[in-house]
Amino acid sequence: MLLPSHQHNSALMRIEEAAALLQFKTSFSINNSTINNTVYNPYLCGTKTESWKEGIDCCSWDGVSCDNVTGHVIALDLSFDCLSGTFPSNSTLFLLKNLESLNLAYNDFRLSKIPPKISQFIRLKHLDISSSRFSSQVPAEIAHLPKLVSLYLSNNLYDDSPKLILETTTFRNLVHNLSEVRELELSGVNMTSVNPRFFMNLSSSLTTLDLIESGLRGNFPNSIFRFPNLKKFSLGGNENLTIDLPSSNWSNPLQDLGLSVMDCGRRLPESIGELKSLQSLSLSCNLEGSLPASIGNLSQLTDLSLPFNNFNGQIPTSLANLTQLTSLDLSRNQFSGPIPASIGNLRQLTILDLSSSNLSGQIPPSLANLTQLTFLDLSNNQFSGSIPDSIGNLRQLALLALSYNNFSGQIPPSLANLTQLSSLYLSNNQFSSMLPPWIFTLPLLESLYLNHNQFQGQINQFQQNSLIGLDLSNNKLQGSIPNSIAILVNLSYLDLSSNHFSDLVEADIFSALQNLETIFLSDNNLSLRMNVNANFTLPKLTHVSFSSCNLSEFPNFIRHSNGLQSLVLSKNSIHGNIPQWLCEKDDLQILDLSHNNLIGKIPNCLPKFLSVLNLQVNYFDGNIPFGFPEGCGLQNLNLHGNQMDGPLPRSLVNCSTLEVLDVGNNNIEDTFPHWLESLPDLQVLVLRSNKFHGSVQSTKESPSFLRLRVLDLSNNDFLGPLPVRYIKNFKAMMDLYRDEGSPEYMNVNSYQYSLVVTWKGFDYELQGILTVFSSIHLSNNMFEGEIPDVIGKLSSLKGLNLSHNNLTGHIPPSLGNLTNLEWLDLSSNELAGKIPDQLVSLTQLSVLNLSNNHLAGRIPQGSQF
Template identity: 70%
Template sequence: MLSTTLCLLFFLLCLKTAFSSSLHLCSHEEAAALLQFKTSFPIDYTVCYTNYSKTESWKEGIDCCSWDGVSCDNVTGHVIALDLSSDCLSGTFPSNSTLFLLKNLKSLNLSFNDFRFSEIPPEISQFTRLKHLDISHSEFSGQVPAEIAHLSKLVSLNLSDLLSFEYDNIVVSSLGNLILETTTLRNLVQNLSEVRELVLSGVNMTSVNPRFFMNLSSSLTTLDLSYTVLGGNFPNSIFHLPNLKNFYLDGSFGERNLTIDLPSSNWSSPLQQLYLHDVDCGRRLPESIGDLKSLQSLSLFYCNLEGSIPTSIGNLSELTSLNLAINQFSGPIPASIGNLRQLTSLHLSCNQFSGPILASIGNLTQLTSLGLSSNNLSGQIPSSLANLTQLTYLSLSYNQFSGPIPFHAIRFSKLSELDLSYNLLNGTLPPWIFTLPLLEYLYLNHNQFQGQINQFQENSLTWLDLSNNKLQGSIPNSIANLVNLSYLDLSSNHFSDLVEADMFSALQNLEIIFRSDNNLSLRMNANANFTLPKLTYVSFSSCNLSEFPNFLRHSNGLQNLMLSKNSIHGNIPEWICEKDDLEILDLSHNNLMGKIPNCLPKFLSVLNLQANYFDGNIPRWICEKDDLEILDLSHNNLIGKIPNRLPKFLSVLNLQANYFDGNIPFGFLEFCVLQNLNLHGNQMDGLLPRSLVNCSMLEVLDVGNNSIEDTFPHWLESLPDLQVLVLRSNKFHGSVQSTKESPSFPKLRVLDLSSNYFVGALPVRYIENFNAMMDPHKDGNLDRIQ
């Protein structure tokens, strides 16, 4: 009997399969609608990450249910799902698209295409059976249509419009072009009674009141509100939803503060991912956080939390990622964190933690990323960190760790970034640091390390900073083998060596280089013929240079060039004028001479030629360079009159210790952003120009040691930021006393009136706020001031 029944069931199954296979599943109307939709959007492979589009398989005469991305109902043959994600579709999305003829669609995915900033058509409401809608990252713009709230059967809705791009090796996210209004949101929340996933990241919600999220469906499992420009108080009832697993809330880009109170009890027990970024979370992390037994990722980044981390954090046995960076947590790092054996990422940077790192952190053997930088941690680095053999990232910078690096044997074979900078570490650099096979970034700067640098055994480094230590001896020649190096800083040590410039010839990826403030001598090979095409920043200060490094001649992307405190002689080479990207040029404290060239780079913002032997006048090009912000020509042999027109946006002008004569010009002071004006030690005469009152940001004014003949400049009292006023050794005369009785010179710290012809009493109100004051009787001056 049983065998007969089984045979009958098998027969019926075969019959159904044969019937189904003979059925032409896709209707002619729906196939035609899809083909018409295909012709509406040319394929553009530049807007996607593949070289294949699903619509290429769509051919007339072939059952559309067999087309890529198309799914049909096995019984009716209707198209019920369409997945064209990342399909390289490009073009505007029309409101009369034939796609809306597919009335039986239950799932539609158009994500990661390029619809050229089209608005989402209101006709989308015609998909009355739709349960899954994903139109994220497809370059839609404008207001989300109110009609989208009519899709009451939606189980998942993804409108994510978050824009992400890479800048300087950092992924940056920004707001998209979609706007969600309050009314639409309110209707969405009310009508989507079955929704489980709601993803709105990157959607502009500036006008939305967060209280409308109070009525979200109890079936909700995922809510993503990252980068939505929300503001105000977000209801913490979200944490009581019975099925919530993933919650992302981000206050970045918002003009209004976004706040949410972390509950003291009754958390949603299934919660697995909790991400709050740039949100005020109510000051304290409650002890109840330890009740979230299912939590796998906890990120409360920049949430204004303070006090200590509750020890209950150690109860989160499933936690793999913990990020509490940029808060105000204080006290010791709790030992209970050592119980989180599943952690792969731990970031507590930018807080106020104090005391030592407890040895229990060595229990976290699954860690791949550990960030404890910018705290007040002290003591020695625990040797138990050597247990963390899976680490790829380790940062302990900006703390107060002391003593040597404690590891004698190391197994950090996967480490790609090591940052121990800005501490009090000492001793020699352990040899293992120079043998790490995957190390790309090494920051040991601003410590007290001594001894020599070992030879590098690997060439994986792209960033090397050993500056501001007490390292000695020679520069290892193995640096020449670091062909991936883009940043090199060995400045402010005690190296003593003769370095051949040819050492750099193989470093074709080098962008930034510092070798200043050592006892190094850099020797140029006259026959050297190499260039470093990617160089943007060069500092060879105090390197005993006697000439310009010729390998810089063809570094056309150079932005900063600092060759101060050398013995470079002769003229500035003409090729400097060709550096169109150069913004900072510092040639101070050299033996340069002759006239300042008639041309220099057109985008220059800082020019420092201090302490050389330049002569002649200020060239005309300087007068016309409005981009120039800092100009220091002090301690030279320049002559003539200061031009009446100088760069409009100058903030620092230092012309002291030259031979300029005539009146101080006033034309360039009419529009004035100067913060520092120093004309000390010239031969200026005439009056102090009244137009200085236009320089409302002026902090330092020094016209000492000239021949200016004027009365005391009471009119400078109104400058709100003036801190230093030096009038010494001129021909100022008359009374310093003012008829005004109101407070004046509110920030003045230094006042030097010596060697003038003032008479009468010095007003007490001028000096009552002084923190530093020059001796008014220096050189026997001010003998007539009572």
């Protein structure tokens, strides 16, 4: 039987469309690995195109939809199908003239360009090619799709590949021609050239606008908030963009609003309470002032996220009206006072994050009403008292974070009821009880961080093996490390440092921990012994710290660790030479072998891109290696207290990131290394107790040593006047206290620098160098001439020692400006005249030595004098 002509033509067309799809399929392979940082299920990859077989009606293929009347292919959905390959500019896909919907999202088209032939889909209503690794400019032809209702071009924000670029002309035409568009998602698309005012020409039927991290600049018109149909608006991550939140007349249909990492005005207006349809509100743009009570009018809210702002005052009790909330994030603000008891009304909450918000008081008992909570983070506040027993009622909790507060007492036994807990963070508090034995029985616990408390007693036997991270450091725990640690086969991070553990530890108790990446046992009373019969390796080790572990040799199980990044073996009794295998650790960034009995020469072969090399207080001799390469990444070089000789190698200028250089207490013979002026980040320079000689005057006019704040040239043979030109450039010693805040220590990846200083007449090794610490020590040289007035501008100085030189003239009155000075030693010089009355202003001064000079007159009276 012959088919009617229209059916015959339709059948032929469908055969042609099937052939086009099969040809399109052959253009790509299936890559079931991670693409675009999105983890694909390998069992689903390619399952759609797998059903595409010749001889089977293409309308029955997965991902293919046909018109019920004409039979033409009108929709193609190959999203998340792991397609991988270059997208052909003349793809057979463009033969599907009747397509109304095309979804190629989350594939890997290897930075292909979007083909201009896209304009041939004149019937297309829905286009989604987001996160499929298209790149280059969006073709102008994309504006020639007059029926388009939804357009998704978003790039994956976690993919560092080149992004799509949407230029001004193309976007302006797109806005002008796409009169029907309702959904426009362009997150991650580079739109730096687009003027934000063009968005006001979008269709009034717009319901969705997503512009996250699109590089927009300037002022975004806030009339967007009055679009009559707008339901979703996301504008985060555009740091050079400004938008003013309206004081009235918001778009009532708005359901999802997200603004972050941008300027959205100073305050959140009371008018936010007008958005009665709002379900999700996310604002992170340095808003100030109090959180408006009107926010309690948003009764449909399920997600409220306001982190990284500067809200102050108390958390409004009106939040208790938001009974539909499942997620509340008020972290990283400047609130004051306690958590309002009314928060217990939010019984649907599964996530509560109030961390880093300056809150105080105690945990309210009403928090126990939130029995649906799976995530509770109250860390980094000023809470005090004990953890209430009622927290044990929150039996759905998977994460409990109370670190960095002032909690004290014991961990309540009721927490043993939290059998769903996978993460428990109680570090940096004042807990002082015994370590509860049940804590190692929680069946799902993966992360346990109890560090920096006052826990006492011994570790009980480990009874479950789910732990991945364990940190008990900086407590008062004692006794032995239990052999049952061997059952923690999933353990990746172990830190038991800075306790009172004692006894002999056979290294092979760790042999079963084949997933271990970090192990810190430093600063206990342990003796770590390498069992000569043990032949095991921990191949995943990246961070090792065995300081003060009574080691006499290098741990052999480290030798074959792949990817070792930091190795700290300081304060042991390791002897002999640096082993050759250390030269093979190309990933090594931190190497600290200080305070041992190592001998010989420092090998030239040490990893070329170390950040920290600390070999102080050993018996190394010979020249400092000359092989600091181009691009050297050293930030801290400490060779203090060895027997090094020869000159200081000029190849150090290749280490442009150097912050600390300490070669004190050696036998180095050289002139002052003026060439260090070119190091822009140098903050600490210690050349003390060597054989340096000659003048210390600057050789160039341009500013140098701008960041230097610790200078120790003592006990050398320097001569001539004090280095006035350098002193004038010590800007860091003039304004260290300009930014008030919590003091920090110099570090690289949490490794704190150490430094030997002469403090108030005695030598000390500082175990951390505060970023606000500043001192000058030039004693025991042959400097002559007067003390320059400009020293009085170094207002941040903690210590100044110019003793045992040949300085003459008067003590400059400008030293009275050094109000942070704690010790001043000008003894054993040729100074004359009277002691300036201005020194009475030095109210921090605790040590003053002016002896063995030619001073006369009365001693000033008042304050410290």
